Amino acid sequence: MLQFAYTCSVPFRFFMRDERFKLITIESDFGAGKQGAAQGPGALINELKSRxxxxxxxxxxxxxxxxxxxxxGITPFGKHIAENRKLQETICTAIETILSNNSIPFILSGDHSNANGTISGVKNYFSDKRIGVIWIDAHADIHSPYTTPSGNMHGMPLAALLGINNVLVQKNNPKEISKMEWENLKQVGSKKIEPKILPSDLVYIALRSTEEEEENIIAKQNIKAFRPEEIASLGIVQVL
Structure with a gap:
């Protein structure tokens, strides 16, 4: 596995407080296949305090x-999809509210499905702007209920943000409730904006573990993806 490390010699206590930032924690992991990510925000806060x-x-x-x-079990190709949609709406509203108060959200989150709500909140506030996303992850997270191999929502946030179903390589037949909630997930936010981001405004860094259906979207939409081998060749500084 390719790993990157950045070492800062300046102790945390010497960084000046920036009152514009507002901390938000999202203690949720039911979008993932395993529980545990919900404990991440609390653990990170405790570690930061200790430093x-x-x-x-x-x-x-x-x-x-x-x-x-x-x-x-009710929606196997979109597990907990109704609750997930409600959570993303809550996250989206919170992010939009923070931005409207001239603050900057600093987000500590659980599983990756919550990226739908956070990025949707940014887009709802900057509705007349294009939103760029740098996705640093081994996984593409660009499945939909029509293509997911697991049904876990943490593998779908970017497809929702891009407004993509990818039915041309469909392998699942989701229930009607899953289809309805999926359409709602693509329009998270009071302004019902779809899509939130464009393929040309998305870039992957360190992408290495994908399914055929995801590679189909990446190729068809011409989404830029830096694979580990390319990063090792170019160097992370050049990539960034």
Whole structure:
């Protein structure tokens, strides 16, 4: 596995506080196949406190918790999709509110499905602007209920943001409730903007583990993807 490390010799305590940043924690992991990511924000905050990190206020974050979900198994090609959609709406509203107060959201989140809500919130606020996304991940997260091999929503946020179904390589037959909630997920936010981002405004860094259906979208939409081999050749500084 290719790993990158950046070492800063300046202790955290010497970074000046920037009051524009507002911390938001999203303690959710039901979009993933395994539980645990919901504990990430709290663990990160505790670690930052132990290192005297005071660049932003850590003690009073805006906390977002999902409602309990009992629908697992009902929508196998979009597990917890209804609850996930409600959560993304909540996240989107919170991000938009922070931006409208002339603050900058600093987000500590659980599983990757929450990227739909965070990026949708940015787009809803900057509705007349193009939004660029740098996706640093081994996975493409660009499946839909029509192509997902697992049904886990953490593999679908970018497809929702791009407004893509990818039915040309469809292998699943989602239930009507999944189809309806998927359409709602693509229009998260009060302004119902779809798509939130354009393929030309998305770039992958360190992409290495994908399915055929995802590669189909990446190639068809001409989405830029830096694979580990290319990063190793060019160097991460050149890539960035």
């Amino acid at each position: 005297n990190f005071n660049f932003i206020e850590l003690n009073n974050p805006i906390q977002i918790h999902p409602l309990p979900s009992s629908e697992d």
